[in-house]
Amino acid sequence: MRNRMVNFLMVLSLMLVVNISHADSLDEQDTAYSVPGLDYRFNVTGFVLGQELEKSSPTNPNNILDIPRHQAELNFRLDLNYSIGKLDLVLKPRYEARRLYWKDGLRSGQNKTEDELFVHEWMARVHLTSELFASLGREDLQWGPSYLLSPSNPFNQSNGRFKPNIEIPGMDYAKITWVPDHQWTASLIANTGEGRQDSFGSFSKTTALKVDYTGNGYYISIVPSHREGSGNQLGWYAHWSTTDYLSLYFEGQHKEKTDDTDYLIGARYTFEDAGTITGEYYHQDSGCTAVQYQNCFIPMPGKDAHDPLSLVRENYLFLQYRENGVFEGTDVALRWIRNLDDKSNRVMAYFEREFGDNTQLFLNAEVYQGKQFTEFDSVLDYSMMIGFSYTQ
Amino acid sequence: MNKLLTKKAIFLSAIVSSLLIAPVSVSAAITDQQMLLKADQARGNLSGVVWNVAIQHEANARNKGMTLNVKSRGFDVLAKYLAPARNKGNKLLMANGNMWFYKPSLSKPVPISRRQKLLGNAAYGDIAATDYANSYKISKVEDTTVSGEACKKFRLVSNNKKNTYDLIDYWVSSQRHIAVKAHYYTVSGKLFKTAIMEHNNSVTINDVSQPFISKIVISDTLVSKSKTIMKFSKAKIRKINDYEFNVSFLRR
Numbered sequence: 001m002r003n004r005m006v007n008f009l010m011v012l013s014l015m016l017v018v019n020i021s022h023a024d025s026l027d028e029q030d031t032a033y034s035v036p037g038l039d040y041r042f043n044v045t046g047f048v049l050g051q052e053l054e055k056s057s058p059t060n061p062n063n064i065l066d067i068p069r070h071q072a073e074l075n076f077r078l079d080l081n082y083s084i085g086k087l088d089l090v091l092k093p094r095y096e097a098r099r100l101y102w103k104d105g106l107r108s109g110q111n112k113t114e115d116e117l118f119v120h121e122w123m124a125r126v127h128l129t130s131e132l133f134a135s136l137g138r139e140d141l142q143w144g145p146s147y148l149l150s151p152s153n154p155f156n157q158s159n160g161r162f163k164p165n166i167e168i169p170g171m172d173y174a175k176i177t178w179v180p181d182h183q184w185t186a187s188l189i190a191n192t193g194e195g196r197q198d199s200f201g202s203f204s205k206t207t208a209l210k211v212d213y214t215g216n217g218y219y220i221s222i223v224p225s226h227r228e229g230s231g232n233q234l235g236w237y238a239h240w241s242t243t244d245y246l247s248l249y250f251e252g253q254h255k256e257k258t259d260d261t262d263y264l265i266g267a268r269y270t271f272e273d274a275g276t277i278t279g280e281y282y283h284q285d286s287g288c289t290a291v292q293y294q295n296c297f298i299p300m301p302g303k304d305a306h307d308p309l310s311l312v313r314e315n316y317l318f319l320q321y322r323e324n325g326v327f328e329g330t331d332v333a334l335r336w337i338r339n340l341d342d343k344s345n346r347v348m349a350y351f352e353r354e355f356g357d358n359t360q361l362f363l364n365a366e367v368y369q370g371k372q373f374t375e376f377d378s379v380l381d382y383s384m385m386i387g388f389s390y391t392q
Numbered sequence: 393m394n395k396l397l398t399k400k401a402i403f404l405s406a407i408v409s410s411l412l413i414a415p416v417s418v419s420a421a422i423t424d425q426q427m428l429l430k431a432d433q434a435r436g437n438l439s440g441v442v443w444n445v446a447i448q449h450e451a452n453a454r455n456k457g458m459t460l461n462v463k464s465r466g467f468d469v470l471a472k473y474l475a476p477a478r479n480k481g482n483k484l485l486m487a488n489g490n491m492w493f494y495k496p497s498l499s500k501p502v503p504i505s506r507r508q509k510l511l512g513n514a515a516y517g518d519i520a521a522t523d524y525a526n527s528y529k530i531s532k533v534e535d536t537t538v539s540g541e542a543c544k545k546f547r548l549v550s551n552n553k554k555n556t557y558d559l560i561d562y563w564v565s566s567q568r569h570i571a572v573k574a575h576y577y578t579v580s581g582k583l584f585k586t587a588i589m590e591h592n593n594s595v596t597i598n599d600v601s602q603p604f605i606s607k608i609v610i611s612d613t614l615v616s617k618s619k620t621i622m623k624f625s626k627a628k629i630r631k632i633n634d635y636e637f638n639v640s641f642l643r644r
Binding site: 079088090123130140142145150164168183185187212214215216217241244245247268270272276328329358360389391392 | 451452454456468475476477478479480481487488489490496497498499500502503504505506507508509511517553554555556578584633634635637638639640643644
């Protein structure tokens with residue numbers, strides 16, 4: 001553990017030694033970005049997490065999912081961006097140390113300390129022309145206007161909004177992107193490996209063509225793709241700012257093999273005092289209709305198995321209220337997911353407050369509610385995360 | 393012969409005179425719409441410009457600030473947060489009337505509204521170039537003065553629902569053709585916030601120097617007496633490629 005920490009600190013020190021000089025005046029500060037060169041961000045995030053497991057859960061009997069009761073974690077995150085000529089390089093090494101404590105299941109009463117040094121994301125991008133780009137790397141590739149999840153994304157639909165301070169592991173991609181003008185973009189994307197993402201089931205290579213059009217106050221995208229062993233699917237999304245305060249959006253996908261269509265309809269309203277309310281309805285044809293939630297994971301002939309880490313039922317409602325700068329420096333987000341099929345609920349409150357130029361404190365509280373055998377009451381009762389983020 | 397020379401002399405002198413007085417005549421003949429367009433150009437509506445914006449908010453004896461590096465082309469804007477350090481890596485993109493915000497803890501850029509709060513009284517839309525010449529209709533014009541300077545006061549009514557403000561009173565210098573003051577109103581007609589502009593910067597376009605925005609002081613009149621000051625660095629004219637305003641490139 002000590003050696004890994006030393007290695008990470010050596011990389012950090014080297015980066016600080018070659019760092020470009022700091023400019024103080026307003027006129028000089030833009031040189032940090034306008035001159036091609038090194039740009040960095042160093043962040044330390046620490047948190048403690050406590051979570052109460054659902055008693056006698058049929059989905060997690062005797063805590064077979066091995067969920068710890070308490071967790072303390074310290075993450076060192078370094079983002080390096082370097083541009084030289086027609087080459088852009090990105091490297092995001094991470095060092096994570098954590099201590100876990102179990103109170104349920106086979107490991108009840110046990111502690112464990114572990115650490116990990118790894119590359120979270122990296123990328124090498126070549127500007128073939130001013131309009132054509134080729135890149136290779138590992139990243140969490142996300143798009144679209146939706147909050148709950150991104151059904152148009154054939155690689156990874158989860159966007160991690162319910163744990164904003166935990167990074168989503170990246171996957172390996174090769175991309176060619178063409179930007180012919182300020183309205184059209186076409187990207188050929190090959191997902192070549194699962195990277196650090198722990199895919200549900202076995203990993204299958206996926207290739208997608210993403211075509212985007214940005215119009216005046218709206219944008220639309222279509223994403224035809226092919227996954228080895230699963231056939232073709234077509235994803236799409238569209239976002240329309242009807243006014244400066246109300247926007248509507250639509251996102252979905254159709255799977256050719258199973259003839260299933262998943263779609264999400266959303267609306268966002270920004271109040272004059274700057275708070276924003278968002279509402280989304282999500283439907284998936286392939287959603288599980290079994291009466292008891294735990295039966296959703298029994299393999300069925302001709303059907304893809306459900307991923308227990310994603311939404312598995314047919315119909316969901318999502319509501320969010322978000323406001324920045326409340327009480328002069330606190331950002332607040334309140335989120336609620338309602339499973340419309342089994343009537344269970346997941347509610348989250350997130351607070352983030354700034355302290356000085358470098359530090360933010362955050363609190364993330366989640367409550368899971370529902371009757372027995374429902375989705376959101378199947379594993380956890382509640383969880384609470386308190387932490388800090390220091391950025392240099 | 394003498395008559396012919398006299399006629400020629402009169403004709404030449406008329407041409408010379410017309411050339412000499414031409415700039416004055418053009419200046420005097422500028423239409424209200426052209427005056428708004430020139431005021432827009434002094435706020436960033438150019439083919440490619442890079443600057444820094446320092447924003448300071450003063451309220452209840454607590455001061456807060458941030459600094460952004462802004463690339464602007466027409467009405468498209470890419471802003472990167474330079475300070476404070478906790479906001480490093482945050483970005484703001486406005487392209488074709490759409491706006492996104494990204495920060496390193498988000499897995500993807502999120503769409504936002506231009507009316508959302510940036511800092512203090514400044515909204516995200518306030519760092520973008522104005523397009524009052526095309527997005528607003530002039531409902532009334534008055535000749536007036538601001539701090540002793542002759543100005544035209546325009547009452548501007550939004551001509552589309554995508555504008556941040558529905559109604560604006562806008563004072564433009566009659567001689568310099570730059571905005572000096574603005575009052576912004578809510579839909580219900582209440583005075584929402586006021587702005588005082590200074591143009592002590594300049595940019596050179598086609599070898600002609602023209603004034604450019606250097607400071608905006610935004611005061612909140614509805615809720616509190618707080619004040620937000622936006623200071624603009626010297627603007628640099630620069631070619632900016634299409635991909636820099638592309639949301640797919642916002643994460644890095």
